[in-house]
C-alpha cells in the first residue's frame with residue numbers, strides 16, 4: 001500500500017527529447033519518483049505497476065501518446081478511479097494539456113504539485129480508454145503520417161491539413177452511426193470523409209476545449225467532398241471556421257459506428273487500431289485530473 005505516493009512516468013524522447021534531466025530534478029524536489037520509459041508501450045507497463053502499487057498521484061511527462069499508454073495501463077490495473085492524474089506536456093501537440101489549461105513543462109510540474117483537481121469524463125472505445133478524441137478517416141491516417149516538423153509548425157491544424165492533402169487519394173468511409181443514448185437511433189449514414197468523436201475536444205466551429213464533465217461526446221461527421229474541391233481549405237474551413245455545411249454535429253453518451261465497406265482505421269488519442277464496428281461510451285466523472293487555472297469546466 002502506497003497511500004500518498006507520487007510517481008511520474010517520463011518519456012525521455014517525446015517532443016524535442018531534451019527535457020528528461022531537468023524535469024526529473026524539479027519533480028524529485030516535489031516528491032515525485034520519476035521512472036523513464038524505455039520504448040513504445042513501456043508507459044502501459046509502468047502505469048500498470050503504479051496501479052498495482054496503489055500510487056495515489058501519477059504525473060505523465062510526454063505527449064498525448066504517452067498519456068494514452070498510461071491511461072491504458074491504469075485501466076488494466078483497475079486503478080483509474082483511485083488515482084489523481086496530471087500531465088506535463090513534453091510532446092509535440094500536447095492536446096490534453098492544452099485543453100486543461102496547462103501551458104508548458106514548467107507549468108505542468110507546478111500543476112502536478114498543487115493544481116486544482118477536477119473529476120472528468122473519459123471515453124471508452126472497444127473497452128480501451130481515451131481522453132481527448134477518437135477519430136476515424138482522414139485525420140486518423142494523417143496523425144500517423146504527419147511528420148514532427150509539420151506538427152511543430154502548424155500544431156493541431158497539421159493533422160487536418162496533411163490529411164486533407166492525402167484526401168485526394170482517399171476513398172472515404174461508408175458508415176452508419178447509431179446514437180445509443182436513449183434506445184437505438186440512426187444518427188447518420190452515408191459516405192464520410194471522417195468521423196470525429198471528442199471527449200475533451202470540439203471539432204466544429206472554433207474547435208477548442210469541449211465540456212469534459214457533461215458525460216457526453218461531441219460528435220462531428222464530415223461528409224465526403226468531391227476530390228476536385230480545394231480539399232485542404234475546405235476541411236479546415238468546415239472544421240475550424242464558421243462554415244458547417246456538410247458537417248453533422250451532435251452530442252451523445254453512447255455511439256456505435258459500423259463500416260459498410262470493410263475495416264476502418266481509428267485513432268484513440270493517437271493509438272491506431274482497425275475495426276469494422278466500434279462501440280463507444282462516455283464514462284462520466286471517472287478520472288481525477290489536475291488542471292491549470294485557465295481550464296473552463298463548461299466552455300459553452
Ligand SMILES: Nc1ncnc2c1ncn2[C@@H]1O[C@H](COP(=O)(O)OP(=O)(O)OP(=O)(O)O)[C@@H](O)[C@H]1O
Pocket residue numbers: 011012013014015016037038039040041042062063064065066067069090091092093094095151270
Ligand atoms: N525510450 C523511448 N524510446 C523510444 N520511443 C519511446 C520511448 N518511450 C516512449 N516511446 C514512444 O514515443 C512515442 C511518442 O510519444 P508521445 O506521443 O508521448 O510524444 P510526441 O509524439 O512527441 O507528442 P504528441 O503525441 O503530443 O504529438 C510513443 O509512441 C511512445 O511509445
